[in-house]
Amino acid sequence: MVHKKLERATRKTQADGRIPAISAALVRADRPGWFIQVGTAGDGKTLAEDTQFRLGSVTKTFTAALILQCRDAGLLELDDPIGKHLSVPAHGEHTIRDLLAHRSGLQREPHGDVWDAQVGPDAAQLLADLAHAERVLPANRRFHYSNLGFALLGHLAAAKRGGTWEEVLTQYLLQPLGLTDITVQPRRSAATGYLVDAYSDHARPEPATDTGGIAPAAQLWGSAANAATWAAFLADPATVDPDGAVLSADTLAEARQPHSISDEATWASGIGLGVMIEPQGGRVLHVGHYGAMYGYLAAAFGRIGPDQPAGLGAAVLGSSGTAGQTMELVHELLKRSATDDPGDIPMWTPAGPVPxxxxxxxxxxxxxxxxxxxxxxxxxxxxxxxxxxxxxxxxxxxxxxxxxxxxxxxxxxxxxxxxxxxxxxxxxxxxxxxxxxxxxxxxxxxxx
The missing domain is CATH 2.40.128.50 (Lipocalin)
Known part of the structure; x- marks a missing residue:
């Protein structure tokens, strides 16, 4: 019954949001996974469970995990200034922690009109252009989202590991967790992204931007199934990585600790170390990230809290860059799964005497x-x-x-x-x- 509700919610989102293609997935440790695709992938391609969509800023959670791995390996400390580990012409005083939590005050985007040009600078140019970037707010003043900051973090992780960001991402995260449908460059079968006209049903294909040196902030492509597994890992790593080979449960608990509030008026959402934190009431949290790129919107979140099913993660990926319903649906799927199909109650068993x-x-x-x-x-x-x-x-x-x-x-x-x-x-x-x-x-x- 719960799967029929999830399917109906997804189909309604696709229809109401006028999304050419939507792919949704939900995983949890105590139930089989649930997956659905609605619509058309475009250009005669087949929409399937492994169809890739643009993940956009969900990419940031992967970059954050690489940095935390470097810290756990003794390669850096989170309160180190980034200039201690990465040669930069300016802004080397910003701490790694502040960049992870979007509180460095560094400007949002790299120097130049990169999104207008649809071509990102390469890594060397991005670092060189840092001399022209502004610190638009004092450090630690407030939350200020920065793609530039996360691009720097990705190149820092690459430098500490001795490879490119793509190489270390694949070696240290994607391969160990079996996330074979998450890649830096799209497969030929990836869903086409569209701009859906506001006043008609026309959908115009959008260009597939290669972000270049900004890749650690927004480049990844992936399937909803793999993105949901990643979201479950962020929320409850023991169910995805029981040996803690990728990251320890303690480290991910540290990442989920709020470091800044993204809306100080409502306190409705916060930021940890590279992960978004969305309170759901009753001490329940959704942790993960949203993503937006030309032609695509994405959301991947896991659910944690008292009496919640273990390893519960969901992802919703859509091929329209304007349908905000894509991002809302992920929270509905998680809530419906947890409330309409609650986890089994573990049996109490007697224990030995108190010392x-x-x-x-x-x-x-x-x-x-x-x-x-x-x-x-x-x-x-x-x-x-x-x-x-x-x-x-x-x-x-x-x-x-x-x-x-x-x-x-x-x-x-x-x-x-x-x-x-x-x-x-x-x-x-x-x-x-x-x-x-x-x-x-x-x-x-x-x-x-």
């Missing part, structure tokens, strides 16, 4: 008049505040010393939890992130 040394820590505690419940689950000490939302994750602790724990996730992540013992050796209080935690709601004085 004897941790039993005295369980139960009710108080800090600043507010209650906390400390418990033992999944082999870890955990804590949940009385006022925490029901679906918020608990604080999770890892023991690092005889009387010391470290908060590894949740509330006060990174902070210490210190046990304070009475004269008889029992734990009479704790200090969490510098705050006293006691068994009674009143706050007694305790020793050091």
């Amino acid at each position: 004897e040394e941790h039993r005295p820590l369980l139960g009710r505690w108080w800090s600043e008049g507010f209650g906390f419940t400390f418990s033992w689950h999944d082999g870890t000490l955990q804590a949940r505040g009385d006022r925490a939302p029901k679906n918020a994750p608990p604080a999770v602790f890892q023991q690092v010393g005889p009387d010391e724990f470290r908060t590894v996730s949740g509330r006060e992540a990174g902070e210490s939890l210190l046990l304070v013992r009475d004269t008889d050796g029992t734990v009479g209080a704790m200090r969490w992130a510098g705050y006293l935690v006691t068994r009674e709601q009143d706050t007694p004085l305790v020793g050091p």
Whole structure:
């Protein structure tokens, strides 16, 4: 039943948006994949599951992943200025992190009328022209989208790996993940992109721009099936790359942390390290990216949050550069899949006894008049505040010393939890992130 709803939503988008061809895909770890194509690929070509469309700025998520791989390999640090690793005539002071998060203040496009000319500069010319580029805003002032910034990041990753951007992209991302339908140059069978006339049903083919040195920001072509798999990887990498061979789950969680807000008035969307973050309510997020090029629109997002199906990703690719419905549909597909076909509920099973040394820590505690419940689950000490939302994750602790724990996730992540013992050796209080935690709601004085 849910697949019929997904199909109907896609067909309605194609008809209402007047999109010559649309390809949509949805993948999740606990169900078979779902794919649909509606329309015509143009020029007598067959529209199929592996038909390529222009991905546009979805490309940026791949470039961001290459940079994060370089960081994890010890080749750079995110807070390094880009000029430390890439020879540039200007703007070398911008940090890699700020470029990833679109907060460097660097101008949006490379120098010159590259989009009017439909021909991008080569890599050498793009770097040389950086001398003519402006910093249009102070660094860290606000979100400011920059294709130029991401082009620089792609050439940085290529330089650190000793190849071209296309070579390192293929070697380090596309081949390991089996994304064979994502390529830098289009196949002959790729769908034709169109400009659909606003006042008639005429569709005019658009030129297939080669972005040249801007490629790391917008060049890729791909199928909806591969783009949906990539989106699932960004959201829940363990389902696509269980060994963490491409990127660790921790690194992608870091990438999904908001670094800037793209609309400071509504806070409706944010930017992490190269990924867009779209809140859906109820602590659910869609993470991925949109793409737009002449004749094409694209969207690839994964869904994460409490009680959401594992490895859920979707992509919608269309061959019209003006149908905004293409970008809206991806969110509808994800939501319908999660709500109309929720994941299976895992069975609870009993566990072994709590380690004897941790039993005295369980139960009710108080800090600043507010209650906390400390418990033992999944082999870890955990804590949940009385006022925490029901679906918020608990604080999770890892023991690092005889009387010391470290908060590894949740509330006060990174902070210490210190046990304070009475004269008889029992734990009479704790200090969490510098705050006293006691068994009674009143706050007694305790020793050091």
